[in-house]
Amino acid sequence: MIVIKRTLNEDEIYNITEAFRLAILDAKYDRRFQYRDRMSNFPRGCCDDASDLLAYYLLEKYNIHTEQGNGVYRDDNPEHTTNHAWLIVNGESYIDITATQFMFCGAFKKDIYVGRSFYFYEELEDVKIYRNCDITRDKRLWKDYQIIMEYLPDDL
Numbered sequence: 001m002i003v004i005k006r007t008l009n010e011d012e013i014y015n016i017t018e019a020f021r022l023a024i025l026d027a028k029y030d031r032r033f034q035y036r037d038r039m040s041n042f043p044r045g046c047c048d049d050a051s052d053l054l055a056y057y058l059l060e061k062y063n064i065h066t067e068q069g070n071g072v073y074r075d076d077n078p079e080h081t082t083n084h085a086w087l088i089v090n091g092e093s094y095i096d097i098t099a100t101q102f103m104f105c106g107a108f109k110k111d112i113y114v115g116r117s118f119y120f121y122e123e124l125e126d127v128k129i130y131r132n133c134d135i136t137r138d139k140r141l142w143k144d145y146q147i148i149m150e151y152l153p154d155d156l
Contacts, residue, residue, distance in 0.1 A: 008062060013095060014114040016062070016156060020054050021097050021112055023151035032147045039144050043098040043111075048085040048133075050097050053145050055087055055132040061156075064089060068132050071124030075105060084124065086113075087132075094121060 008016070024042050033039040038046035039053075051068050058064040066087040073084050086096040096113040107120035121127075135141040 008064065010093065010114050013058075013064070013089075013093075014112065016058070017054065017095055017097055017112050017114060019152060019156050020057060020148070023148045024050065024053075024097075026151045027147050032150075033144060034140075037140060037144065043100045047083075047096075047098040047101070049141060049144070051085045051087050051095075052133040052135055052141060053148060054095065054097050056135045056145060057148075058087075058095075066095065066132060067091075068130045069094070069121070069127060070130060071121070071127035073102065073105075073124055080105070086121070088129065092116060 021043075024039065027033060028040060028042050031040075033042075038049050042050060048068065048070065055066045055068065058066060066089050068085055069088050070083060070085045073080065073082050082101075084098075084101070086094055086098075088094055094113060094115060094117055096108075099108040099113040100111045102108055102120065105120075107118075133141065135145055
C-alpha cells in the first residue's frame with residue numbers, strides 16, 4: 001500500500017470515509033462478515049469496531065493519526081440510550097463513520113460526519129478518549145479489515 005504524505009482537507013477525508021463505509025456495506029450485503037461479528041450489523045452496534053478499522057486504514061494509507069472518542073447518548077426515550085464511538089484527528093476534527101444511527105434525533109443529515117465538534121458530541125455523557133485498537137492483534141478485526149480492503153477501489 002502506498003502511503004500518502006500530505007495533509008488532507010475535510011472534503012478529502014469525507015470522501016475517503018464514504019468510500020470505506022460503502023466498502024463495509026458492500027461486504028455486509030455480500031454476507032462476508034460472520035453473522036456473530038458485530039460488523040454484520042453495520043452501522044448499528046459496531047461504531048467502535050468500524051472506527052478502529054477506519055483508523056487503521058487512515059493511518060496506514062494516509063498517515064492520519066486518530067484517537068477514538070467514546071460517550072453515551074441519552075434523550076427522553078430510555079430505549080435510545082447507547083454508547084457511541086467516533087474518531088478524533090488532532091483533538092479537533094471528528095470523523096463519524098456511523099452517524100447514520102443518530103439521524104432520528106436530527107443531529108446528522110448524512111450517513112457520515114467529518115468536521116468540528118458540535119452539540120451532538122458536546123451533549124454526550126461520560127466522554128472518554130482512547131487510543132485506537134491495534135487491529136493487527138485482533139484476529140476478528142484483522143479479518144474484517146482484509147474483507148473491507150477487497151471492496152475498496154484501488155485509486156482511493
